Each structure stands twice: as C-alpha cells, then as structure tokens.
Amino acid sequence: MVTIKDISLRCGVSSATVSKALNGSKEISEETAEYIRKVAREMGYLPNATARALKTKRSNNLGVLFIDKTQSGLAHEYFSKILNSFKVEAERSGFDITFISCNLGQTRMTYLEHCRYRNCDGVVIASVDFYDPSVIELVQSDIPTVTIDHVFDNRTAIMSDNVSSVRELVQHVYEYGHRKIAFIHGEDTSVTQKRLASFFKTCEELGLDIPEEYIKPAIYHDPESSRIATKELLSLKERPTCILYPDDYSFLGGMSEIEKNGLQIPNDISVVGYDGINLAQVLRPRLTTWKQDAEAIGREAASQLIKSIEMPKTYIPQQITIPGQLLIGNSVKKL
Amino acid sequence: MVTIKDISLRCGVSSATVSKALNGSKEISEETAEYIRKVAREMGYLPNATARALKTKRSNNLGVLFIDKTQSGLAHEYFSKILNSFKVEAERSGFDITFISCNLGQTRMTYLEHCRYRNCDGVVIASVDFYDPSVIELVQSDIPTVTIDHVFDNRTAIMSDNVSSVRELVQHVYEYGHRKIAFIHGEDTSVTQKRLASFFKTCEELGLDIPEEYIKPAIYHDPESSRIATKELLSLKERPTCILYPDDYSFLGGMSEIEKNGLQIPNDISVVGYDGINLAQVLRPRLTTWKQDAEAIGREAASQLIKSIEMPKTYIPQQITIPGQLLIGNSVKKL
DNA sequence: TTAAATTACGAAAACGATTAAGAACAAATC
DNA sequence: GATTTGTTCTTAATCGTTTTCGTAATTTAA
Structure with a gap:
C-alpha cells in the first residue's frame, strides 16, 4: 500500500507538500504539484479514506x-x-x-x-x-x-405528492362517470393519512357520498391483503364500479381475485393503481395509475x-x- | 464526543488500560475493568470505528x-x-x-x-x-x-441450483403429460447457460425433441421481453402446450399476453415460473415455479x-x- | 537600500484508537 | 535471601492523513 510518505520520499519533498499538492492547494507551485501528481499516479497511490476521515472528521x-x-x-x-x-x-x-x-x-x-x-x-x-x-x-x-x-x-x-395524486386519480375516474369508488389503503402512516384525507376531501368536493364499507385497509406491497380487501368489496350488495389500490404491486392480488370471480377489467369493474411500476405498464389492459417520480x-x-x-x-x-x-x-x- | 482518553483521565488510568479493558483483554484486573466499563457507560462512550480501522487495518x-x-x-x-x-x-x-x-x-x-x-x-x-x-x-x-x-x-x-431446478421443472411438466415444452430464457450468463443445458439434457433424457423455435431469448426481470417472446410462441403453427419463463416476474408479461389472446391458464396453455416470489403465490391460478432459497x-x-x-x-x-x-x-x- | 509582503515549502502536532515493550510490585521458587 | 515468575499497569510508537504555524527565499513597496 503506497502512502503519502512513500511519495514524499520519492519526490524529495515533505509529506505535507504531497498532501497539499494532491488536494489542489494553491500553496504549492504548479510545477511541483504536477510532478507530485505524476509520481503519485505512477506509484498507484490511493488515498486512505479511513485516515482522512479520522483527521478531517468527514467520512464522506x-x-x-x-x-x-x-x-x-x-x-x-x-x-x-x-x-x-x-x-x-x-x-x-x-x-x-x-x-x-x-x-x-x-x-x-x-x-x-x-x-x-x-x-x-x-x-x-x-x-x-x-x-x-x-x-x-x-x-x-x-x-x-x-x-x-x-x-x-x-x-x-x-x-411524493400524496394529496394531488389521489385528487387527480379520483377526479379522473369521476370524469369517466364513476360514482361508486372504493379505496383500499395501506397501513396507517402519514402517507396513508394524506391519501385518505385527499380522497375524502375530493369526494366531498365532487358531491360523492362514499359508504364506509368502500374504505378497506390493507398493507402496502402486500398483494394478499389487497386480494382479501378486493374479495370483500366484490361481495358487497352495492358493488363499487371502481377500486383504488394502495399500490400497483398490491393491485396484482386484487386482479387475481377479480379474474377468479370471472370479472373483466375494465368492463365489469374498473381499477386504479399507484406507483407506476414497470410491470403495470406491461399488463393488458394497461393500468391507470399514478407515477411517483422516485x-x-x-x-x-x-x-x-x-x-x-x-x-x-x-x-x-x-x-x-x-x-x-x-x-x-x-x-x-x-x- | 467522548474518547478513550476522556475515560482514562476520569478513571485515573492510562488510555492503554482503558482500551484493553473495553476490549476484554485479560491483562487488566477484573476490578479495574469493571470500573472502567462502568465509567465508559456513564460517559456514553462509543468507539470510533475510523480510528480503530486505521490502526488495526480492519474496517469491519x-x-x-x-x-x-x-x-x-x-x-x-x-x-x-x-x-x-x-x-x-x-x-x-x-x-x-x-x-x-x-x-x-x-x-x-x-x-x-x-x-x-x-x-x-x-x-x-x-x-x-x-x-x-x-x-x-x-x-x-x-x-x-x-x-x-x-x-x-x-x-x-x-x-442456486440451476441444474436441478430446471430438471425438476421439466420432469414435472412431463409427468403432467406435456411434450411440447417451450423455454423462454434470460440473457446470456452462466446461470442461463446452466439452465439451458439442463433443459436440453433433461429433454433428451425424456426423449423429447424440442424444435428450435420453442427456445426464445428474453431478459430477466423484464416482463415486456417475455411478453414478446410469448406472443411469438403463441403464433406458432405448432403451439407449445407449456411455457417455462425466465422468472416469475417476467411471467407476468407473458400472462398478460396470454390473456389478451383470450387463452386461459392452465386450460388453454400451461406455464411455469422461476424464483418463487411472493406475488406468484397470490395469483390465481397459483404459479407452479421453483423457489430459490435466497x-x-x-x-x-x-x-x-x-x-x-x-x-x-x-x-x-x-x-x-x-x-x-x-x-x-x-x-x-x-x- | 531597507522594510514589508508574498510565495513555496517543511516540521510537527494532531485525530482516536491499538499494541509492543517495559516497569513496578507481589508472589513463588530455589 | 536472591532469583524467577506473574500480574497489572504505563509509556510511547504507530496507523495515514491534514493542518497550523514557522521560515527561508524571493519579490514588491517605500
């Protein structure tokens, strides 16, 4: 392992000079600096992050x-x-x-x-x-x-803009004529709270009255929990015409349940995802969703x-x- | 930031003693060691990984x-x-x-x-x-x-056992009566080579003659490429009865294509995945696949x-x- | 010409730990 | 009683950098 000291010996200068030269300090003449850099390169010098961190208190x-x-x-x-x-x-x-x-x-x-x-x-x-x-x-x-x-x-x-996203999604399905909109949401986090609040606010503004059983808890990124929620929604007397999922990945659980019931997306039931993952754009029909700019x-x-x-x-x-x-x-x- | 030196001063011993005590060296009497540990705890001492690494050449x-x-x-x-x-x-x-x-x-x-x-x-x-x-x-x-x-x-x-896995998968579908088995494989890596070799070997042992057009290249974890490969397979005159996918995730691309063509899994066509990801066990029908013990x-x-x-x-x-x-x-x- | 300022570099002290070598003392051995 | 052995601790060097301060040489200003 070649150190600053090795370079200094080879160059006939002090280690302080080498350090300064390699760090581009203007205290060192361009001439010597260039020479030192050249020798350092030749010797295959690599700074030691550990020693540097110890001295500078910056670990990078x-x-x-x-x-x-x-x-x-x-x-x-x-x-x-x-x-x-x-x-x-x-x-x-x-x-x-x-x-x-x-x-x-x-x-x-x-x-x-x-x-x-x-x-x-x-x-x-x-x-x-x-x-x-x-x-x-x-x-x-x-x-x-x-x-x-x-x-x-x-x-x-x-x-990520969890308020606008849900608002736009709800408005979108509203514009497509949907009034019975169900929302499967993730576990209780500040993100979920924002999305839920935005959902209720938007529905209210649109004059929609969402029955309580249209709101189902699930777990983010857990298709099984969304599958169960979907099952419950599908078995309601007054079935929703559109379901919002916690995320695209979870939707796949729901999708599976929907198809098992012999229903077709979107003819029999509409769905909306969240995240805009790759996969969702490959599925046919393509999933309507919200792309977060990760x-x-x-x-x-x-x-x-x-x-x-x-x-x-x-x-x-x-x-x-x-x-x-x-x-x-x-x-x-x-x- | 409290250092070994701080502790040594407080305890009235040398820093060497503190270091040894904290590292459980038996050079230090149990009595002093216990005292030093106590003080260190009280002072909220944390070792400095950087300094330690510099000296010991072990960064952990x-x-x-x-x-x-x-x-x-x-x-x-x-x-x-x-x-x-x-x-x-x-x-x-x-x-x-x-x-x-x-x-x-x-x-x-x-x-x-x-x-x-x-x-x-x-x-x-x-x-x-x-x-x-x-x-x-x-x-x-x-x-x-x-x-x-x-x-x-x-x-x-x-x-991961890429040879046994493919063998067992092929044997499995063979036992279920399939003879026209297609294999969509990932990009050229040593893993792919093993899986392909195992596929051919097993087919040979089973006396299966797999036409070249049943072997389709795709990209791991890229549903779109598997979708395209699936499309090609489905359009063959002599359509395979079973398709092996590079991985479960990619299969979803294929699944989408299959359903778009109005085909049902497994009635119209059988499929096999690879990986055993969570999702694949949520889909209905459940995907037959190989679970790698990640x-x-x-x-x-x-x-x-x-x-x-x-x-x-x-x-x-x-x-x-x-x-x-x-x-x-x-x-x-x-x- | 002299004083002041500038440039280019070096000496040495850190940073916070570990560790080899040594010292002081007590206990054991002959 | 002298020597050895063992225990417990200290001293001091070291790891590879950075950085402060000092100094010699040179340039500029007065």
Whole structure:
C-alpha cells in the first residue's frame, strides 16, 4: 500500500507538500504539484479514506436507514429506485452509502449510535416507523438527516405528492362517470393519512357520498391483503364500479381475485393503481395509475443532504414535494 | 464526543488500560475493568470505528457489488432478499455494508480501487457482468470475495441450483403429460447457460425433441421481453402446450399476453415460473415455479466471507450450492 | 537600500484508537 | 535471601492523513 510518505520520499519533498499538492492547494507551485501528481499516479497511490476521515472528521459516508419490514423493503420498486438514484447522486459528490441498523455484533445500539460509530456525515431515512423513538432520536440529533415521505418539524423532507395524486386519480375516474369508488389503503402512516384525507376531501368536493364499507385497509406491497380487501368489496350488495389500490404491486392480488370471480377489467369493474411500476405498464389492459417520480425523489434527497452537510451554517431545511404524473391506461371504463 | 482518553483521565488510568479493558483483554484486573466499563457507560462512550480501522487495518466493513442494470437490480425480489439476509448475517458479526461502485466524485475508479479506498475487509459480488475486467480484477485481488451464482476458479461462490431446478421443472411438466415444452430464457450468463443445458439434457433424457423455435431469448426481470417472446410462441403453427419463463416476474408479461389472446391458464396453455416470489403465490391460478432459497444464499455468502476474513490462513474457498424447492401451483394442466 | 509582503515549502502536532515493550510490585521458587 | 515468575499497569510508537504555524527565499513597496 503506497502512502503519502512513500511519495514524499520519492519526490524529495515533505509529506505535507504531497498532501497539499494532491488536494489542489494553491500553496504549492504548479510545477511541483504536477510532478507530485505524476509520481503519485505512477506509484498507484490511493488515498486512505479511513485516515482522512479520522483527521478531517468527514467520512464522506452517508447512512441509509431503510427498514425491510416485509422482507421486501428493497424489493419495493419505489424505494429501490429512490435508493438507487440517491446512491448515484451521492457518488457523484464523492459519498459512499452505508446501511444503518440497530444491532451490530452482540451489542444492540440505537440508530444514532450506529451513525456516530461509523461517522456518517448524514443519513437518509425512508420506509421506517417514523414514531420509533430511536428514529426520532436520530432525527433530533445534530447529524444531518433527510426523510422521505414524512416530515419531522423543520427538518428536511422529500415527499411524493400524496394529496394531488389521489385528487387527480379520483377526479379522473369521476370524469369517466364513476360514482361508486372504493379505496383500499395501506397501513396507517402519514402517507396513508394524506391519501385518505385527499380522497375524502375530493369526494366531498365532487358531491360523492362514499359508504364506509368502500374504505378497506390493507398493507402496502402486500398483494394478499389487497386480494382479501378486493374479495370483500366484490361481495358487497352495492358493488363499487371502481377500486383504488394502495399500490400497483398490491393491485396484482386484487386482479387475481377479480379474474377468479370471472370479472373483466375494465368492463365489469374498473381499477386504479399507484406507483407506476414497470410491470403495470406491461399488463393488458394497461393500468391507470399514478407515477411517483422516485428517481427525482432520491436525487433531491441526496442533493439536499449533501448541501446541508457542506454548508451547515447557511443551509435552511426544506420540505420539498416532488410532483408525480397521472398515467392513463385502459383499466378504467367510461360509464 | 467522548474518547478513550476522556475515560482514562476520569478513571485515573492510562488510555492503554482503558482500551484493553473495553476490549476484554485479560491483562487488566477484573476490578479495574469493571470500573472502567462502568465509567465508559456513564460517559456514553462509543468507539470510533475510523480510528480503530486505521490502526488495526480492519474496517469491519463489507463491500457489496450489485449492478442495477435495469434500474431494478434491487427491486428484484431474489437479489433483494439475498442482500437482506447477507446484511443481517454480516451485522450479527459486527460488519457493516457499503455499496461499491466505480465512480466516486469526479474520479473514476475500478471496483478494486474503491474497495481499497474504503478498506473493505471483503466483498460480495452479485448480479454483475462477471466478464467485466474490473470485476475480474477485484476477484483476483487479495481482497476476500464471494460471488453469487457465478464461479471464478477456486474462489468462494454461493449458487442456486440451476441444474436441478430446471430438471425438476421439466420432469414435472412431463409427468403432467406435456411434450411440447417451450423455454423462454434470460440473457446470456452462466446461470442461463446452466439452465439451458439442463433443459436440453433433461429433454433428451425424456426423449423429447424440442424444435428450435420453442427456445426464445428474453431478459430477466423484464416482463415486456417475455411478453414478446410469448406472443411469438403463441403464433406458432405448432403451439407449445407449456411455457417455462425466465422468472416469475417476467411471467407476468407473458400472462398478460396470454390473456389478451383470450387463452386461459392452465386450460388453454400451461406455464411455469422461476424464483418463487411472493406475488406468484397470490395469483390465481397459483404459479407452479421453483423457489430459490435466497435467504439461505445471502446468509451463507456472509458467513463464508466472514470466515475467510477472520481466518485468512486456514480458510478453504468453497463452491456451495443451495438447494431450492419445487412449488406446485395450478398453472400446469394435466393432459 | 531597507522594510514589508508574498510565495513555496517543511516540521510537527494532531485525530482516536491499538499494541509492543517495559516497569513496578507481589508472589513463588530455589 | 536472591532469583524467577506473574500480574497489572504505563509509556510511547504507530496507523495515514491534514493542518497550523514557522521560515527561508524571493519579490514588491517605500
């Protein structure tokens, strides 16, 4: 392993000079700097991130706090895409990604402790229980954080537009003549609350009276629970003409149930998804759904987080909503 | 931030003593050790992984090299599960996970350079182009590696059983009376080669003569390409009675095409998947498929990697095949 | 010509841990 | 009583960087 000292010996300068030259300090004459860089290249020098981090207190490492609840947190196309674009953007700025969890070795630690132990410069938090005390402790610490799809007061958050999305979806099916609209929603989170509120508000504005049994709880990204909810909806005396699903993936559970009952989409029943995953655009009929801009969310999260790390004094926390897009397929029938 | 020195001052001992006490060295009397631990706890001491790594040359960090080709590498339930169980097992032994990529900041680096820069103790490699020179360089370096589903000579590899799986699947549909069996396979990788070879071998053993047009290329985890392949198969004069898909997820593309053509599964055509993802077990009819034990693969990969790190002298590289399991659904009709 | 400013570099001290070698003391051995 | 052994702790070096401060040489200003 070739170190700065090796280079300094070879070049006949001090290690301080080498360090400065390689870091582009203008204290060093262009001539010597060029020479040092050349020798460093020839010797195959690689900086030692560990030593650098120890000295500078900057690890150039970002923590990622994702909980894989259903053993599929990352299999979730939405979060997976967010993580990926977050990673790409972070790497563009020279940051690496480390997963944060709460048990390392035999010692259980809080998320905050884990971050400190690893000297994370910042953390992105997504898909977790935002009411977990350990999460709250982390968010309230002095470590820069950005959350996805949840706002902690006055801390940076990047959100998908869960209000507009549901409004537009409901308006869309309304325009197609639907009045009996059912809504299968995910488990109780701030995202779900927003979507539900938007659903009720929009229905009210449109003068729709939605019976209680049209609102069914399910679990995000769990097709089975949506299948069960669908079954219940289909067995109602006054069957809805359109069902909104928690997400595209869950819809597949519903789809299966619908087809099992010998019903056709959209002729016998209309459906609407959420997320705009790849798959949904391959199915025939194409699913009408809401495309969340996961790529932009991840990118923006990284960008904000890095800003807050690099200018801790002047950075102002922001709550940023990333717009999505209505994808009109053929899964909603015009009545 | 409280350091060992702070503790040593408070306890009136040297920092060496504190370090040894906290690391459970038996050089220190149980009495002092207990006292030091108590004070450390009270002061909220956390070891500094960076400093420790610098001194010991052990970062307790494992690199993960996953390429997100289709922007969905991690959305892939199989790989996502592997990564997750890998992570869980690694954390159990006190290792953290860092993603490895090839561009950090403005400087492009090879995977090996990235690993060295971050002082990774070892790397797991999966879902990449195993013929990429940068990957090969990494595997041939002195950094311990373990690959998933690909064997580099005499280096540790964990594999799903791609030979038995295809054999059992083919035998299964054969037993159900199918003779015209089509196979949609993924892009050309060593996994695909194994599966194809196993397919041909099994067919031969069963005395089946599979026409060339029954073998269709597609792309793993890309429903659209499987949809196209399905379309071609369905338009053949001599239509197959059963189609094997590259993976469950891709099958959904095929399913969509089949239904669009007014055909029913399994009455009009039988289908078989691969992977055993959650979703496939929710669909009706339930998909007959092969369940890969992703959880075991990830766990074993971590376990082997850590072993090779902790006993570099005595560790013997191993190629381990993890058995899977035939999941019989209702997607294959008895002829 | 002299003083002040600038440039280009070096010496040395960190950062927070680990660890080899040594010292002080008590106990055991001869 | 002298020597050895063992226990428990300390000293000091080290890991590979960065960075503050100092200094010599050169340039500029007065």
